[in-house]
Amino acid sequence: MALDLDHIRSLFPVLHQEVYGKPLIYLDNAATTQKPQAVLDAISNYYEKDNSNIHRGAHALADRATAYFEETREAVKDFIGARESAEIIFTKGTTESINLVAATFGRKFIGKGDEIIISTLEHHSNIVPWQMLCEEKEATLKVIPISESGEIIFEEFEKLLSAKTKLVSVVHASNALGTINPVERIIEAAHKVGAKVLLDGAQSTSHLDIDVQKLDCDFLAFSAHKLYGPTGLGVLYGKREILEAMPPFQGGGEMIKEVTFEKTTYNEIPFKFEAGTPNIGDVIAFKAALDFINEIGKENIKAHEDELIAYAQEKLSAIKGFVPVGTAKDRVSVISFGINGMHPFDVGMMLDSKGIAVRTGHHCTQPLMKRLGLEGTVRASFSVYNTKEEIDTLAEGVEKIARIKNK
């Protein structure tokens, strides 16, 4: 089904503006997506009508806010196919979700001589928490190598697996290259040696249909702001039995059952991991973002984005001096590239002067850039509201810029 793009674009106020006298073309969606009006309305509605602290208030507003808050948890559960909403923990974002697992699961279940496996494609947020943990626990961090096309080498991954492997934490779809990892196979192989698997779903959740039960991943971490939702909000999904076995993350209100000065007993999941007043307004507004996605349909969004990426690839590849970075067959809607003889910063700034927003640099994946022998790339990433006309303008811009050094 072809999407009604005029209608979809009309739902996003931010898209209708000019920068430097040119219509904005927003192609930095892998960094954050724009927000539909329904999300903006949900935020202001909450503060205008329902603002109150949740879960223990003995009044109407607290009741309403609590109900809406828990409705979002239910919607997230359905969105990723979790068994129950207690397996959904709200965090600040993907980064905090991963750090939560490192600080709790890691603290209890990773010990001296154990091994954690990540891949070369990881974002810093799925590298540094494990490095910190390994240093503290005298555990070892192993890295799955990648091929020239930017795909993990599965046979090498299998060689890294052993009885020492306690956790495999890999990105589902690479933010820098768009590569979609074969996570089903990764999870199956990791489980065979008894290791748990965390998926960094920051990029995949907005593009791919995800069913955590079918995938059988043990954890899934993602951010609301890359899913048309508010910033400062993320999700950690974990299997009940694992979450129950994990110690709490932060101490404070909400996460307790009973506190005496001698001893504290902890609340049930998910509250055990949600100390303090949560980001109530944004959690409530996140439901509007999920409703927006569900209304259009994940498969329709994916079909549209696949079409955009194929079109962009065709247009850009024809440009003299254009160098694609990452050519995996299976990709989300991200195109990373360089231009012969030019620094990505310069390309990004020139595109910006044409009203085109892209991202340049190492995309918080410095080890990956080092592996590819690059300082950085230019990254254009597409979303449900992008059009082929916008890609035409991008290609015209890139061509003009490339001509400076590629005559």
Next chain:
Amino acid sequence: MSSIQEIQDEIVSEFEILGDDKESTIYYIMELGGGLSEFPEESKVEQNIIKGCQSKVWLTASEENGKVQFQADSNTDITKGLISLLIRVLGNQTPEAILNADLNFLQKIGMGNIIGSQRSNGLVSMIQQMKRYALAYQAKQNA
């Protein structure tokens, strides 16, 4: 030799021709970078890198007849253009003139809007480093 203020006024009138056209302005700054004289590869060492720049900038200085000469390079063309503007204003001047210089051309041409806040910080670091060189040569001259 033109004074620092005279050179700044020249630059301001050049940028006035470009008007508000951001695209042309960026292209123009990049072109300016092409005018930098060759920078020796062996000088591209850690101690010559300006800290605080997003892109890499190498800057060295020497003294000729009581005046400070700057040499610079960068891995990005826009930054090259920016440092070439600074060298045009502050290069071949006495340490006193450099230290007392009020770089009002940056505000007059709206450099902050042209390059954005992240690169503006880098620009400030470049100016600071040039003034540090001037201070060192002033101390040497007074010694």
